[in-house]
Amino acid sequence: MRTVTFLPSYRKIDVPRGTTVLDAAQRAGLSMNVVCGGQGKCGKCIVYIQSGRAEFDRQKFGRFFSDAELQKGACLACETIVQGDLHVLVPESTLIQEQKILVEGLDHEIEFRPSVRKYYVELQPPSLADPSPDLSRLLWGIQKSGGPVAEKMYAPLEVLREIPSILRHSDWKVTATIGLVPGGYRVIDLQENDTSKRAYGAAVDLGSTTVVVYLWDLVTGKVVGVASNYNKQISCGEDILARVNFARKNGLTKLQALAAESINQALTTASNSAGIDREDIYDVVVAGNTVMTHMLLEIDPAYMIAEPYVPVVRRALSIAAHRLGINCNPNGGVFAFPAVSDFIGGDIIADILACGMGERDEISLLVDIGTNFEVVLGNREWMFSCAGAAGPALEGGEVLFGMRANPGAIEKITIDPVTLDPEYSTINGIKPRGVCGSGLIDLLAELLVVCVIDRTGRINTEIEHPRIRKGTHFPEFVIAWAKETDIGKDIVITENDIKNLIMSKASVHAACVTLMKEAGVTHKDISTIYFAGAFGNYLDKKNATIIGLIPEIDLNDIKNIGNGAVTGANIALINRRARKTLDDIAYRIAYIELNAESSFMDEYTGSTFLPHTDFSLFPGVQ
Ligand code: FES
Numbered sequence: 001m002r003t004v005t006f007l008p009s010y011r012k013i014d015v016p017r018g019t020t021v022l023d024a025a026q027r028a029g030l031s032m033n034v035v036c037g038g039q040g041k042c043g044k045c046i047v048y049i050q051s052g053r054a055e056f057d058r059q060k061f062g063r064f065f066s067d068a069e070l071q072k073g074a075c076l077a078c079e080t081i082v083q084g085d086l087h088v089l090v091p092e093s094t095l096i097q098e099q100k101i102l103v104e105g106l107d108h109e110i111e112f113r114p115s116v117r118k119y120y121v122e123l124q125p126p127s128l129a130d131p132s133p134d135l136s137r138l139l140w141g142i143q144k145s146g147g148p149v150a151e152k153m154y155a156p157l158e159v160l161r162e163i164p165s166i167l168r169h170s171d172w173k174v175t176a177t178i179g180l181v182p183g184g185y186r187v188i189d190l191q192e193n194d195t196s197k198r199a200y201g202a203a204v205d206l207g208s209t210t211v212v213v214y215l216w217d218l219v220t221g222k223v224v225g226v227a228s229n230y231n232k233q234i235s236c237g238e239d240i241l242a243r244v245n246f247a248r249k250n251g252l253t254k255l256q257a258l259a260a261e262s263i264n265q266a267l268t269t270a271s272n273s274a275g276i277d278r279e280d281i282y283d284v285v286v287a288g289n290t291v292m293t294h295m296l297l298e299i300d301p302a303y304m305i306a307e308p309y310v311p312v313v314r315r316a317l318s319i320a321a322h323r324l325g326i327n328c329n330p331n332g333g334v335f336a337f338p339a340v341s342d343f344i345g346g347d348i349i350a351d352i353l354a355c356g357m358g359e360r361d362e363i364s365l366l367v368d369i370g371t372n373f374e375v376v377l378g379n380r381e382w383m384f385s386c387a388g389a390a391g392p393a394l395e396g397g398e399v400l401f402g403m404r405a406n407p408g409a410i411e412k413i414t415i416d417p418v419t420l421d422p423e424y425s426t427i428n429g430i431k432p433r434g435v436c437g438s439g440l441i442d443l444l445a446e447l448l449v450v451c452v453i454d455r456t457g458r459i460n461t462e463i464e465h466p467r468i469r470k471g472t473h474f475p476e477f478v479i480a481w482a483k484e485t486d487i488g489k490d491i492v493i494t495e496n497d498i499k500n501l502i503m504s505k506a507s508v509h510a511a512c513v514t515l516m517k518e519a520g521v522t523h524k525d526i527s528t529i530y531f532a533g534a535f536g537n538y539l540d541k542k543n544a545t546i547i548g549l550i551p552e553i554d555l556n557d558i559k560n561i562g563n564g565a566v567t568g569a570n571i572a573l574i575n576r577r578a579r580k581t582l583d584d585i586a587y588r589i590a591y592i593e594l595n596a597e598s599s600f601m602d603e604y605t606g607s608t609f610l611p612h613t614d615f616s617l618f619p620g621v622q
Pocket of ligand 1: 033034035036037038039040041042043044045076077078
């Protein structure tokens, strides 16, 4: 064996004497420009031999290099044979330049390096002099065209069965689709002639309510379609718990089919609008919570909802699409994000990938709020996570006039400190029908600031004002009079609504502080707070701090990453390196069970004040 060291990266590989430098480079994982497929014709695979023994035909190189360049050791990698240990300089211009693209929801570019690539190859037919098998011939052809090393590729039985007829029907001109899988590369598909410009992939956010699909062109790096629809599993239960119970009563197969159908519906909408054949979709990346992922894979989720809350699998999985009923190329792959625990699932790992907190030295806090909330604290070295029930109040449930963020929902409110008249805006600008989460946070903060409520959330009924009244069951504040609403009655917030809201915000804040104590850090050590999910989209950062929903830090350091699950899935679809890091991220996160933390209850009690019993935690709020 001979050792070839590639500079400037110092990547080393041991190869048998007689190997070409191009072959050695590909084995070492370097992607070189090989326009002519290693036939010595294009002159693109330029390298410089720095030291060691190599064999080549200097005359052949004459038309590509000047004498001065030849003096410096210039040669073509595909025409240079390794004879002894070598040091080879690979100029940047010889390497395939990675494309960088901007992913929606991110403020920086991502390297475009998908896990699936197509290679068009023209092969020599077999002969008595060269009777090597069809598969070997194909794999060598792919390698010569700049693809992975032949030995690292394999073809599943379904593709093997197709190979002989496709090769011969196409006069040995074929396009192979190669996908990166754990441990090597899989030949996903083989097509006649040159179809190398048609390769697509889908990033999926499999939510328990909504399924979102981003369809990508894996050749150009562009999004070609976006679609979303309801998760059809809703017909088997509104919330996760109801669906797990449905699964327990022999309903798991149905839930799996409904999850696949929900993805398929969005895939169909996106591919139809882009005029794409679904057979050309080869890679589907799915980020979902742990229960959703189990259900898509038809794995029993029952043991996750009872102590000791054990999922069946936490690691990332790659499965052939046809096994899950996903309507893309049947040999295409479905990649499912890994999870940390029953509650910290692939959607949160996707959030972490989207905000990048797992790659930085600075400490960040990630908060994802829905009916349940998930919180992650940490940096590139360590991360703690927890989850809990926020109660539906922050999503508009358990609040008399609360509603989801639908048209007519009051989403922003300010209250005049003198007249106590609210000024609000609604989604779609129509007459108000209720108040959604962001409006409720505003309301709580504004009522506190204008002293209509005290720090415990009690309405001051001593104030004489038409908007402050006793109410049927609880004291209430009138947000909008009947004549200005779409529902023909006064929209109010009651003292009981406020109590429910405070309990919800207290759970979230107490969870944040519990993790901070576990990690031995204070709010001063947190560089950034990220909000993920729809709730964060319209949230007023200042008001969220005033009521003590989150620890107080500089408002400029509070960021909203929107739908981090789909952003993370997009990143994992188009960047193979990012996909490889996911299991590592998941294993680095310690999960803290809040129910088992005695300090959580203490923190919760302190957090049931606005903003907190301990004012020193909120110096800016006073
Ligand atoms: Fe074309 Fe070497 S000359 S790959």
